[in-house]
Amino acid sequence: MTHSNAVGEWLDIGPVDQIAPGHARTLPVRGGEEIAIFHTLDNQFYALVNACPHKRGPLSQGIVHGSVVTCPLHSWNISLKTGHALGNDEGCVPTIPLKLDAGRIFLLREAVLGKKAA
Amino acid sequence: MEFHDGIDPVANGGDDMIVPSADVRQHLVVVGNGMAGCRAVEELLARDAGRYRVTIFGAEPHVNYNRIMLSPVLAGEKDFEDIVINDRAWYADNGIELIAGEPVAAIDRAAKTVTSLSGRTVGYDKLLIATGSDPFIIPVPGKDLPGVISFRDMKDVDMMLAAAARGGDAVVIGGGLLGLEAAHGLTLRGMKVTVIHLMPTLMERQLDEAAGWLLKTALEGRGQTILTGADTAEIYGDGKVEGVRLKDGTQIPASLVVMAVGIRPSVALAREAGLDVGRGIKVDDHMVTSDPDVLAVGECVEHDGNVYGLVAPLWDMCRSLADGLTDRHTGYKGSVTSTKLKVAGLDVFSAGDFSGGEGCEDIVLRDASRGVYKRVVVRNDRIVGAVLYGDTTDGSWYFELLKKGEDISAIRDLLIFGQAYAALGASGGGALDPKAAVAALSDDAEICGCNGVSKGQVVACIAAGNGSLDAVRGSCKASASCGSCTGLVETLLALTLGDDVQSGPKTLCKCTSFTHDDVRREIVAQGIRSIPEAMHKLHWSTPDGCASCRPALNYYLLCALPGDYVDDQQSRFVNERMHANIQKDGTYSVVPRMWGGLTNPRELRAIADVVEKYNAPMVKVTGGQRLDIFGIRKEDLPAVWADLNAAGMVSGHAYGKSLRTVKTCVGSEWCRFGTQDSTGLGVKTERMTWGSWMPHKFKIAVSGCPRNCAEATIKDFGVVCVDSGYELHVGGNGGIHIRATDLLCKVATEQEALDYCAAFIQLYREEARYLERTAPWIERVGVDYVKQRIVEDEAGREALRSRFLYSQSFSQEDPWARRAAGDEAELHQHLAEVRPLETVA
Known part of the structure; x- marks a missing residue:
């Protein structure tokens, strides 16, 4: 599906109930980085590039606790709010600005496409 | 037409007619006779009573009443008269014309008039839209059947009361505040109520998982059935409501269905009038819409991107609006909201941002016996959020600290105990240090309520040589039960021994002060049935645990409650959730089960076909005598499994903390040295044990003679066949630390070997710690202990065996088959795909 009909600079990703609490879903971007969208157990939504800063593990497949995801490959803990690795690990994965409106998820278009495509 | 504006008063004059002098004041027309509309008028009257002539349209045939109090009316605690805010006399005294029971159908901004549904047109100078919210109706079949109602106004309450008078079953769709209040009222009125909630937690917008679980438990205690994670498929019935069917097929009979899934700002009128509308009617800081003569206030507006559904912001908005209309222009700056509610008589409170995250620290207090849960979220020494359940006394205090952004570092240690305690600490000067506060306690002060241990007794126990938490627990029993006084005991240890405190056994993870063994014991002793319940009753310090404790708790509960516990997929490591092994590039490998390492042409063909069809870059023979297909994308997994299932193969559980494989040699059927049918026994063993969840992975092998070609003596359980029977070996490991098995015993028959x-x-399942293989477990407990339990205690062995087989009766369902049939498809599908125009073109 294309998003040529997106309002302004926000891309409509669809209704919030597509992602159950504690789950994450993925959004491949043609010509860009795959994005993971998280719905935490306390009902917050976050979007990050779906690659751990360590060895590019798919964060969407990790265990979500609080506002942290634990990478499935080597158990780095990544903050969903900032994309930073927590604890003694160092690294950062880009976050994608996300907003909810009328029960739908929107991502900032330029962040989704990355600087190259924007 | 009752009023005309802009009439020239002179034109009304006449020598022989008595005409009331036309009102030359500006005419304010209010659309909406609810809480916002009337409050705005009240604020206006308080500032400048004579300035505007006021007309109010109300859709309901009532005077202005307090909508929040509909719940007590439903519950039978109040009558309609009790909840009226402004009676007819108020309208008359203030010269307000009330046109009740007439919804406004249209606004003509060019002509500056509004027209009601019945055709009455009234002109305005200033128009105030206060249409509030509309209940959201989920678009399921049957939503329009008689007997399906919302919970928004007095008419809905009357219908609920009529239904309750007939008795029977009711279903409330929506486990938010409104839904739970409706359910409570209907329960009190004698109906049997089921609440259906889509989310896994009740009131998830106001409460975190822990508080939501407490609320659910309390409501269930009052006889309501609460179904969370339940998705409504349809409302069925012939001519009237007969019940609700969920997407999982469950049918719940009901003569009344209350839909309370949420509200939406009521913006239709404003949108048709061409006003700027987003989620709500867009207003500036003075509640003025895109038309300078049209204002809007309350739940129907969107201010600075925010829409509010609570009453407190509405008061702020009405003040700013009235200031603006009387040329004061203070401006509304948005509201920080808090929710302090009594839901069905239970106290809950939440404020601010309790989602946690970077730089946020949680201060959590759980008192299971009192049913109290408090959580304060702190960032940079300031409160940013709070959730309280059971005791909301300090909600307003936390909310004040939050709104003012006060630095709480000085009272941080006592913050969670509330205002009174924190003030006590502050007034006591040095007592702010919790250590000093504990030191100041008298010797007869009670430390452990569960076991009635005083401070003097704990100190004496420590002085007698018990230098660790565990030793204190073992000796005087302080903190040995619920654990909530662990912090106090640790402080006493530090005070008494200084640096000589011995660190206790390793806790399960940083979220708890309990060890693995403590947690397992308490899960059984307290009859704990879910992860949130375990975290609450065992005083977890984090709201929903971490990647270490969630899988451990999930396993312990699964082991303790076979067939009963609902596995929490989100507490499982990716491989167990995806039923395949994740690889470094994010693809998966798939290993179908080959019983005892045996296969046949049909299976091999199916595997070959899968490899070609899905372009698997590699197939490998594993050490466990089966084939591993690499490079499968998560989207393709269900289709791969369907193809393998079609050839009769099931999941090999190569990904799980579970029985992996049973390795065999060819045995007496082919081998010239073979003593027994090792292949056959291997297949039987695998048939018995497959699908079982364990503390860690578990490997079995059966060798047909002491040459041991199946390498049975480095397996978790190994059988070496000899002429006279079967040697049983346990606790072997071929990993980083190679460990040969210990001989458990020798048995004479195949059946004994299986038993x-x-x-x-x-x-091993019941007593080893999560992620502890059999080798370190046996080294910890000793092989003699295992022999005593398995070999010497015949009745005990039989009991263990039957518990295992009982548990297996629930676990031997192929997880691949369910996924292949479409279960949990969202785990495998992308949400969508973005194809930027640039690259598509």
Whole structure:
């Protein structure tokens, strides 16, 4: 599906109930980085590039606790709010600005496409 | 037409007619006779009573009443008269014309008039839209059947009361505040109520998981059935409501269905009038819409991107609006909201941002016996959020600290105990240090309520040589039960011994002060049935645990409650959730089960076909005597499994903390050295044990003679066949630390070998710590202990065996088949795909 009909600079990703609490879903971007969208157990939504800063593990497949995801490959803990690795690990994965409106998820278009495509 | 604006008063004059002098004041027309509309008028009257002539349209045939109080009316605690805010006399005294029971149908901004549904047109100078919210109706079949109602106004309450008078079953769709209040009222009125909630937690917008779980438990205690994670498929009935069907097929009979899934700002009128509308009617800081003569206030507006559904912001908005209309222009700056509610008589409170995250620290207090949960979220020494359940006394205090952004570092240690305690600490000067506060306690002060241990007794116990938490627990029992006084005991240890405190056994993770063994014991002793319940009753310090404790708790509960516990997929490591092994590039490998390492042309063909069809870059023979297909994308997994299922193969559980494989040699059927049918026994063993969840992975092998070609002596459970029977070996490991097995015993028959195997696995399942292989477990407890339980205690062995087989009766369902049939498809599908125009073109 294309998003040529997106309002302004926000891309409509669809209704919030597509992602159950504690789950994450993925959004491949043609010509860009795959994005993971998280719905935490306390009902917050976050979007990050779906690659751990360590060895590019798919964060969407990790265990979500609080506002942290634990990478499935080597158990780095990544903050969903900032994309930073927590604890003694160092690294950062880009976050994608996300907003909810009328029960739908929107991502900032330029962040989704990355600087190259924007 | 009752009023005309802009009439020239002179034109009304006449020598022989008595005409009331036309009102030359500006005419304010209010659309909406609810809480916002009337409050705005009240604020206006308080500032400048004579300035505007006021007309109010109300859709309901009532005077202005307090909508929040509909719940007590439903519950029978109040009558309609009790909840009226402004009676008819108020309208008359203030010269307000009320046109009740007439919804406004249209606004003509060019002509500056509004027209009601019945055709009455009234002109305005200033128009105030206060249409509030509309209940959201989920678009399921049957939503329009008689007997399906919302919970928004007095008419809905009357319908609920009529239904309750007939008795029977009611279903409330929506486990938010409104839905729970409706359910409570209907329960009190004698109906049997089921609440259906889409989310896994009740009131998830106001409460975190822990508080939501407490609320659910309390409501269930009052006889309501609460179904969370339940998705409504349809409302069925012939001519009237007969019940609700969920997407999982469950049918719940009901003569009344209350839909309370949420509200939406009521913006239709404003949108048709061409006003700027987003989620709500867009207003500036003075509640003025895109038309300078049209204002809007309350739940129907969107201010600075925010829409509010609570009453407190509405008061702020009405003040700013009235200031603006009387040329004061203070401006509304948005509201920080808090929710302090009594839901069905239970106290809950939440404020601010309790989602946690970077730089946020949680201060959590759980008192299971009192049913109290408090959580304050702190960032940079300032409160940013709070959730309280059971005791909301300090909600307003936390909210004040939050709104003012006060630095709480000085009272941080006492913050969670509330205002009174924090003030006590502050007034006591040095007592702010919790250590000093504990030091100041008298010797007869009670430390452990569960076991009635005083401070003097704990100190004496420590002085007698018990230098660790565990030693204190073992000796005087302080903190040995619920654990909530652990912090106090630790402080006493530090005060008494200084640096000589011995660190206790390793806790399960940083979220708890309990060890693995403590947690397992308490899960059974307290009859704990879910992860949130375990975290609450065992005083977890984090709201929903971490990647270490969630899988451990999930396993312990699964082991303790076979067939009963609902596995929490989100507490499982990716491989167990995806039923395949994740690889470094994010693809998966798939290993179908080959019983005892045996296969046939049909299976091999199916595997070959899968490899070609899905372009698997590699197939490998594993050490466990089966084939591993690499490079499968998560989207393709269900289709791969369907193809393998079609050839009769099931999941090999190569990904799980579970029985992996049973390795065999060819045995007496082919081998010239073989003593017994090792292949056959291997297949039987695998048939008995497959699908079982364990503390860690578990490997079995059966060798047909002491040459041991199946390498049975480095397996978790190994059988070496000899002429006279079967040697049973346990606790081997071929990993980083190679460990040869210990000989458990020798048995004479195949059936005994199987029985001992089942008993040994169950002992390991029940007593080893999560992520502890059999080798370190046996080194910890000693092989003699295992022999005593399995070999010497015949009745115990039989009990272990039957518990294992009972548990297996629930676990031997192929997880691949369910996924292949479409279960949990969202785990495998992308949400969508973005194809930027640039690259598409």
